[in-house]
Amino acid sequence: MNLISDTPTETGRFGDYGGIFVPEILVPAVEELTAAYREAQQDDAFQAELDGLLRDYVGRPTPLTFANRLTDELGGARIYLKREDLCHTGAHKINNTIGQILLARRMGKTRIIAETGAGQHGVATATVCAKFGLQCIVYMGAEDIERQNLNVLRMRLLGAEVRPATSGSQTLKDATNEAIRDWVTNVNDTFYIIGSVVGPHPYPMLVRDFHRVIGEETRAQLLEHEGRGPDALVACVGGGSNAMGLFYPFLEDEDVAIYGVEAAGEGLDGRHAATLTLGSPGILHGAMSYLLQDEDGQIELAHSVSAGLDYPGVGPEHAYLKDAGRVTYVSATDSEAIEGVKLLSRTEGIIPALETAHAVAFLPELAGRMTADQIIVLNCSGRGDKDMGTISEYV
Amino acid sequence: MASRIETRIRETTTRGEKAMGIFVTSGFPDPAHTVEILQAIDEGGADFIELGMPFSDPLAEGLPIQQSSERALAAGASMRTTLEAARAFRASSTTPLLLMGYLNPVIRFGVSNFFRAAASSGVDGVILPDLPPSERALVAGAAADANIDLVHLIAPNTSDDRIRHVDQVAGGFVYAVSITGLTGTGHGQTDAVNEYLQRARSLVRKNCLLVGFGISSHEDAMRLSEHTDGFIVGSAVIRKIDDLFGSDAVSGTDRAKALTAFVRALKYGKPTQ
Numbered sequence: 001m002n003l004i005s006d007t008p009t010e011t012g013r014f015g016d017y018g019g020i021f022v023p024e025i026l027v028p029a030v031e032e033l034t035a036a037y038r039e040a041q042q043d044d045a046f047q048a049e050l051d052g053l054l055r056d057y058v059g060r061p062t063p064l065t066f067a068n069r070l071t072d073e074l075g076g077a078r079i080y081l082k083r084e085d086l087c088h089t090g091a092h093k094i095n096n097t098i099g100q101i102l103l104a105r106r107m108g109k110t111r112i113i114a115e116t117g118a119g120q121h122g123v124a125t126a127t128v129c130a131k132f133g134l135q136c137i138v139y140m141g142a143e144d145i146e147r148q149n150l151n152v153l154r155m156r157l158l159g160a161e162v163r164p165a166t167s168g169s170q171t172l173k174d175a176t177n178e179a180i181r182d183w184v185t186n187v188n189d190t191f192y193i194i195g196s197v198v199g200p201h202p203y204p205m206l207v208r209d210f211h212r213v214i215g216e217e218t219r220a221q222l223l224e225h226e227g228r229g230p231d232a233l234v235a236c237v238g239g240g241s242n243a244m245g246l247f248y249p250f251l252e253d254e255d256v257a258i259y260g261v262e263a264a265g266e267g268l269d270g271r272h273a274a275t276l277t278l279g280s281p282g283i284l285h286g287a288m289s290y291l292l293q294d295e296d297g298q299i300e301l302a303h304s305v306s307a308g309l310d311y312p313g314v315g316p317e318h319a320y321l322k323d324a325g326r327v328t329y330v331s332a333t334d335s336e337a338i339e340g341v342k343l344l345s346r347t348e349g350i351i352p353a354l355e356t357a358h359a360v361a362f363l364p365e366l367a368g369r370m371t372a373d374q375i376i377v378l379n380c381s382g383r384g385d386k387d388m389g390t391i392s393e394y395v
Numbered sequence: 396m397a398s399r400i401e402t403r404i405r406e407t408t409t410r411g412e413k414a415m416g417i418f419v420t421s422g423f424p425d426p427a428h429t430v431e432i433l434q435a436i437d438e439g440g441a442d443f444i445e446l447g448m449p450f451s452d453p454l455a456e457g458l459p460i461q462q463s464s465e466r467a468l469a470a471g472a473s474m475r476t477t478l479e480a481a482r483a484f485r486a487s488s489t490t491p492l493l494l495m496g497y498l499n500p501v502i503r504f505g506v507s508n509f510f511r512a513a514a515s516s517g518v519d520g521v522i523l524p525d526l527p528p529s530e531r532a533l534v535a536g537a538a539a540d541a542n543i544d545l546v547h548l549i550a551p552n553t554s555d556d557r558i559r560h561v562d563q564v565a566g567g568f569v570y571a572v573s574i575t576g577l578t579g580t581g582h583g584q585t586d587a588v589n590e591y592l593q594r595a596r597s598l599v600r601k602n603c604l605l606v607g608f609g610i611s612s613h614e615d616a617m618r619l620s621e622h623t624d625g626f627i628v629g630s631a632v633i634r635k636i637d638d639l640f641g642s643d644a645v646s647g648t649d650r651a652k653a654l655t656a657f658v659r660a661l662k663y664g665k666p667t668q
Contacts, residue, residue: 011529019530021498023455025550025575027527027557167461168451180454185576187552283498283525284452296473297503298451 012201119151196239422472
């Protein structure tokens with residue numbers, strides 16, 4: 001029997017989820033990418049260059065910080081923060097963009113495209129394109145351009161062209177549609193750097209693999225701090241890349257409880273983005289996974305105060321882990337996330353991204369029901385500077 | 396046994412004509428007009444009609460079909476209205492009818508249910524642009540059980556081996572996408588398109604071969620179908636329907652006649668004045 005972490009299959013399946021559901025035009029492109037990635041994995045020089053960039057450019061390893069005041073305040077398990085907010089560009093996203101741009105260069109692609117929601121993946125892509133001197137086009141929902149204008153400025157300063165997606169809900173889903181349309185049109189010279197563990201195979205696998213360094217570092221660092229492993233892991237889940245990065249190396253550790261926190265928006269009975277909690281299986285953006293959809297299979301609009309979680313789909317591996325019962329998926333509302341921002345800022349001097357704040361919002365409940373000799377690791381996936389405009393409406 | 400789609404295409408090519416497929420979005424501009432539009436297209440000499448199942452996120456489509464899909468959904472189009480339109484059309488015509496659209500609404504409907512309902516509504520074939528042949532197992536059994544042709548697409552960057560494989564598994568015909576691009580966009584390098592269609596022609600032996608994407612006139616159709624059994628027009632028809640049915644500017648009978656004339660001209664050229 002396969003281990004739960006022994007996924008995906010050759011055809012990109014995580015159980016029933018995943019796959020390659022794309023127009024024929026893109027099939028050679030994803031097959032070429034799979035082949036290039038398999039080669040790169042066997043190539044020591046590729047791995048050495050990636051490790052060097054993660055150390056000297058991204059700033060890895062990121063610290064594992066003991067959150068002593070937060071631990072005291074919540075009065076339960078000991079809480080550690082994996083500090084992805086300290087990565088260059090302010091979020092975990094760059095672990096993946098560095099990896100993918102090395103693949104793009106290896107494949108001789110000269111033009112880079114990406115989609116972005118909150119702008120963090122767009123910034124991380126624009127950054128590595130500047131570093132490697134490649135043309136960069138970022139698709140971003142017109143509504144997100146409005147609410148994340150600092151990140152738009154950053155991308156432009158980094159030399160990227162930001163193209164507004166004006167169709168549909170004008171958020172991440174539509175930016176992804178536009179990026180795929182660009183890819184279909186320019187497939188010969190263009191590399192699509194997908195920003196989460198979504199899309200057709202091999203993306204969910206390779207994005208996870210480029211982020212698994214988060215969980216691997218966590219394991220080693222916690223061993224150093226505490227002489228043992230964690231009892232629980234917590235991360236926010238939109239597409240689910242930071243969560244897969246932290247969770248993946250621990251999937252076989254049965255005594256580690258794992259929690260993914262989705263965005264409940266205005267509440268689960270209102271507008272939300274809690275795809276795993278309330279969605280149903282379907283196919284969007286190249287893979288089978290859970291989706292927010294109506295009775296007729298039309299994709300529904302997600303809602304979250306956090307642009308990075310505002311997506312009606314989720315990575316297929318999360319769908320698989322949910323059905324397998326390995327990861328417990330919960331949700332936090334917009335206002336709980338804002339309280340999460342305040343809590344971490346006040347107790348630890350760390351202003352988290354609104355995405356991360358959803359995971360923080362689950363801590364009081366989780367820590368409270370655990371004991372003082374137990375350990376929680378929260379993935380502090382990004383910093384909150386980009387969200388000051390949104391947060392200012394609440395504080 | 397050859398399907399109704401293949402039989403009709405071969406009858407047409409035997410007469411020395413190119414077969415013509417017409418794509419139209421179900422429910423555009425509103426569900427009440429769909430049957431009338433299908434009948435007008437049939438009257439114009441279409442050898443088969445592809446009835447588009449609207450989807451919220453049609454990722455291989457250019458603007459005309461994207462917008463037609465959005466407007467159809469806003470006007471209340473659904474799988475139910477599409478199947479009803481198919482059934483009503485079938486009651487008055489034997490012209491082959493295909494449903495074309497993205498996978499998610501099909502999966503939501505239930506794959507087996509969908510193919511059964513399509514068959515009982517008189518549908519002959521199904522085209523799912525986000526289902527590459529390598530993933531066809533998801534629906535192939537249900538399609539075969541319902542005796543519905545599953546058409547597959549090839550593109551300019553599809554390898555020879557893959558084209559041969561598509562020819563082996565596809566039903567109805569093989570759909571050659573003329574460009575690496577979206578529906579409704581034009582052609583750049585004519586030589587490259589020509590070379591690709593010649594290559595496809597030499598590899599597709601079992602099925603008929605039809606070319607689509609970027610065909611908006613009789614001249615386009617004749618030029619691109621030189622090496623194929625026929626051609627498919629979509630976006631240009633959508634734009635015409637928008638002009639004719641999108642406003643009250645044209646009266647009921649006139650607009651159906653005008654659409655019929657437009658479709659006929661795609662196949663035979665404009666009548667001499």
